[in-house]
Amino acid sequence: MRISVQSEPFDLGAESTAFAAGHRDMGAIVTFTGVVRDLPGDPLEAMEIEHYPGMTESALHDIAATALDRWSLGDVLVIHRHGRLTPGEMIMMVATAAPHRRDAFEAAEFLMDYLKSRAPFWKREMTAKGADWVASKAEDEDALDRWA
Amino acid sequence: MRISVQSEPFDLGAESTAFAAGHRDMGAIVTFTGVVRDLPGDPLEAMEIEHYPGMTESALHDIAATALDRWSLGDVLVIHRHGRLTPGEMIMMVATAAPHRRDAFEAAEFLMDYLKSRAPFWKREMTAKGADWVASKAEDEDALDRWA
């Protein structure tokens, strides 16, 4: 398991390659990458991500440990950035390695659902008009019911 | 949509990076990679993948088009190798880009489930004892029920 909370960009290609190379005994590798959407005409200038140093790492560690416990997995990777990101930049990624595809997919979805609502990150959108905290979505909270 | 049926290896990192870079307007990128498992003590020497040239490409194209039609997706990538692969080599990958994570995950799972049982590939395992065609699994056929 590797958990990284960082302000620097990460290299999706290099991370994916390294993660897969470390798990040649696993038949299935799933990655999820979250991107600050770069939409034409969108007033978004930047996204700022605040987090809770210390708790962030332990929350991500707990979420990953729960996934490793619940599915037949070889490994889990979680990278999440904080600080200022511009449209088109990657916010975070998770990767899972498993003997079978269903475990790899389910664990990746579980990690994302928990990370969305249970890891201490807060997004703020910056536009010419000012800064707005992103509201949590009921659908993100509801998504957790699937794993209850 | 890009479909590639090829005997050469592909570069997961480069493919993931290029796919994500082409979809900065999408918030969610999912990749799935299938690997010939390299297990200690496993007698597997190689896996040979036969396919049906012509039909393979059109079947993968149809599966990808169905996914694009069914989910809110920006793009789909499917790469599948044929020929002789050794343990640890990557067999195939799919990637999906979507505005929202649920669509990206579901479409990737759909692509995998259909590709497993509806694209004309046949795997043969080579060991010191000889060659054995891999039997199809009832669970792979059952997996399609989810999308009926």
Place this chain on the structure above:
Amino acid sequence: MDVLYFAWVRERIGHPRDTVDTQAATVAELVAELSAREDRYAMAFSDLSALRVAVDQQLADFDAPLAGVREVAFFPPMTGG
């Protein structure tokens, strides 16, 4: 009409392709015709539940009609991915 064989169907029949001149109206009639040729064909087609068929490169059923068809392929259940 081209008839193609893949995987163990190809191995049992001993070659990957036949070009046949047939009056068979359906895939099932074509199977009966081929099975009557030689034992190795009869063996390859002995259990249709273990076989899949594609007609002009589209998955089809054994009762699919053959009028106008250029290519039929027989193979075991697919194991890609």
Place this chain on the structure above:
Amino acid sequence: MDVLYFAWVRERIGHPRDTVDTQAATVAELVAELSAREDRYAMAFSDLSALRVAVDQQLADFDAPLAGVREVAFFPPMTGG
């Protein structure tokens, strides 16, 4: 005890951290104590349903006990990923 604030809770209160000397037995009692300090605290804590709390860096409920606790944090629902 350290009390931390994040996101708009931090903005409303005007700083990221207080060090408090409190006899509060639960998070809810601590909230009542802080709310009594100044209007900006009262405003930040006016709708507890919009707040989440962590006790020693673990998510907790507002009735969580504070005995032996070193750090309490208040923040809005999380929006990571």
